[in-house]
Amino acid sequence: MSREVYSQRDREALYPGKPTESLREMNPTIQRSHRWGEVFKWISIGAAATGVIILAVLMIDIFKDGVPRLDWEFMQEYPSRNPEDAGIKSALYGSIWVIVFTTIFALPLGIAAAFYLEEFAPQNRLTEIININIANLAAVPSIVYGILGLALFVRFFALGRSVLAGAMTMALLILPIIIISSREAIRGVPSSLREASMGLGATKWQTVWHHVLPQAFPGIMTGTILALSRAIGETAPLIMIGALTFVPYVPGNIETLHDILADPMALITFAPLDGFTVLPIQIFNWVSRPENEFHMAAAAAIVVLLVILLSMNALAVILRYRFEQKGPQSR
Amino acid sequence: MDSDFNTTDRTAREFQGKTGKQKFRLPFRQYFAERSIKSVLFASGILSIFVTVGIVVILLWESSRFFGFEDVTLVKFLTDTQWTPLFADKHFGILPLLVGTLMVAIIALIVALPLGLLSAIYLSEYAPKRIRSILKPILEILAGIPTVVYGYFALVTVTPFLQKVIPGLGVFNALSAGLVMGIMILPMVSSLSEDAIRVVPTSLRHASFGLGATKFETTTRVVVPASLSGIVSAFILAASRAIGETMIVTIAAGMNPTLTFSPLRSIETMTAYIVQVSLGDTPVGTLEYQSLFAVGMALFIMTLFFNIISNLIVKKYREVYQ
Numbered sequence: 012m013s014r015e016v017y018s019q020r021d022r023e024a025l026y027p028g029k030p031t032e033s034l035r036e037m038n039p040t041i042q043r044s045h046r047w048g049e050v051f052k053w054i055s056i057g058a059a060a061t062g063v064i065i066l067a068v069l070m071i072d073i074f075k076d077g078v079p080r081l082d083w084e085f086m087q088e089y090p091s092r093n094p095e096d097a098g099i100k101s102a103l104y105g106s107i108w109v110i111v112f113t114t115i116f117a118l119p120l121g122i123a124a125a126f127y128l129e130e131f132a133p134q135n136r137l138t139e140i141i142n143i144n145i146a147n148l149a150a151v152p153s154i155v156y157g158i159l160g161l162a163l164f165v166r167f168f169a170l171g172r173s174v175l176a177g178a179m180t181m182a183l184l185i186l187p188i189i190i191i192s193s194r195e196a197i198r199g200v201p202s203s204l205r206e207a208s209m210g211l212g213a214t215k216w217q218t219v220w221h222h223v224l225p226q227a228f229p230g231i232m233t234g235t236i237l238a239l240s241r242a243i244g245e246t247a248p249l250i251m252i253g254a255l256t257f258v259p260y261v262p263g264n265i266e267t268l269h270d271i272l273a274d275p276m277a278l279i280t281f282a283p284l285d286g287f288t289v290l291p292i293q294i295f296n297w298v299s300r301p302e303n304e305f306h307m308a309a310a311a312a313i314v315v316l317l318v319i320l321l322s323m324n325a326l327a328v329i330l331r332y333r334f335e336q337k338g339p340q341s342r
Numbered sequence: 343m344d345s346d347f348n349t350t351d352r353t354a355r356e357f358q359g360k361t362g363k364q365k366f367r368l369p370f371r372q373y374f375a376e377r378s379i380k381s382v383l384f385a386s387g388i389l390s391i392f393v394t395v396g397i398v399v400i401l402l403w404e405s406s407r408f409f410g411f412e413d414v415t416l417v418k419f420l421t422d423t424q425w426t427p428l429f430a431d432k433h434f435g436i437l438p439l440l441v442g443t444l445m446v447a448i449i450a451l452i453v454a455l456p457l458g459l460l461s462a463i464y465l466s467e468y469a470p471k472r473i474r475s476i477l478k479p480i481l482e483i484l485a486g487i488p489t490v491v492y493g494y495f496a497l498v499t500v501t502p503f504l505q506k507v508i509p510g511l512g513v514f515n516a517l518s519a520g521l522v523m524g525i526m527i528l529p530m531v532s533s534l535s536e537d538a539i540r541v542v543p544t545s546l547r548h549a550s551f552g553l554g555a556t557k558f559e560t561t562t563r564v565v566v567p568a569s570l571s572g573i574v575s576a577f578i579l580a581a582s583r584a585i586g587e588t589m590i591v592t593i594a595a596g597m598n599p600t601l602t603f604s605p606l607r608s609i610e611t612m613t614a615y616i617v618q619v620s621l622g623d624t625p626v627g628t629l630e631y632q633s634l635f636a637v638g639m640a641l642f643i644m645t646l647f648f649n650i651i652s653n654l655i656v657k658k659y660r661e662v663y664q
Binding site: 120128144163183187241245324 | 368372375376379380382383384386387388389390391393394396397400401404456457458460461463464465467468469477479480481482483484486487488489490491493494495497498499525528529532556557558559561562579582583585586587588589592593613616617620621626634635638641642645646649650653
């Protein structure tokens, strides 16, 4: 069957005497709508390209300002009133402390909640409420979590303006994200795997622990890494719970491996209750100052932050790619 | 011990034979382990409810202390046109903060909605597979950039550029913050709208082509209307995100709570005020300190309202295709 709606004879009857190639070229209405289609297509391409162009401008701009300021000393110095001497040591250490504790709190809770909702939860009103609630929590502004952390962890539990209070606040913030992405990973495990395991007499938990979890793990890790990279860049809640802007020390004064070996208990007793600052807050502090030199320092700190975030993103993409390549093992 | 342990619990029942004649029961120890693990998992699941309850209780409790102060009433809070908590003559009218917040959010939406929807249309309808596989990760990177970095970009790059175009523009202004915030929420609008557009079945497009419609006509008159509920809910979520966003406005829009509708002036948003108070040395329990929670409450109610509307739209108006 030919693509043309009209036959050659019809065409000649419609448009006598005109040698024609296609209907599209003859009918001005169709021609116009096709031209509009082309215009629309290019507008869409332009819109999609805008994001890419702006990302490029932003990156070039920040790297141009920041890279000249970036050297080993910048990583090794404490913040200072003098922009030339200022560095990000306390912020870098603080970020690492917060993110490690955030992971310790959020990861097990998030995975456990995801497994409950996917594998164990009965279909009832309570489960439905939990589902709606998690979706809502994911959209609550981060600064509201800061208010929660301030009232609950800093004041009610009297943890003070400490690493622990900051990490707990961050854990609550990223918990919904971890739960949502882990559920997706768990849902991706084929049910034939569960049926086979249960058919061989395994209990529900044995099935989950030995078969579903290992299969879903790469997916869960991808989601978790992305959630953690959100936590590393988050500023507002930590300002709320009172992460300080000028911190000339690292949590627990633990700087080297030697310090850890000398007093390993300080890692879990003293340091988590110490005051801290993190990279985004240091950046915010420097951006808010009028001097241009501090803006340069801010740009340099942003470069460090972006390198950390981009490598985490790359890790997540690699994990996802490998997972997709391998695919679920049982088909 | 095992034999007389009889229960109709779901965990145990799953191991009964389908006919019900042959029953397999778990040994008590194993049954106990199953139950306790299930309880632990349930506790983690229910934690999210406690988080919400915690947020609501804290905001209600602390705001009630704010409204417990003399000269502060809910009516004044909602109608007074001045916000001067740090002056001698204190006024607590949230309107200046509210207008500032909405103005920045509207500028952001004017940027993000058309750009986001068009790139979603391009990605799902026009883009070849290879370009899509490059564009999607780039948009994801844009979504992953910390807001404090966008704040730096607004203040150090966008504002000086705007000052060249618009003479007399101040260092802090709502316009620059709004434009950059639009860029920030663009990936969110784009990816949520694209999800909605992709769900539209190919058969609808084929039917439209079959009736002689062009690709443009199919996209604008069939595909987009069919996925409208998803697109609108994406827009509303983006609005909620813009209202709750903190660092860009704190850095680039200023801390000047005046009631103005000019995007060229310095303003203060609700989120920026909360940051301002918690950065300062305001003692706990004072009027200024408690005002933070009242503003937080207003912010929470607004974003919650938007989120619920967005959910309702998806639930009520979604076209279900088999």
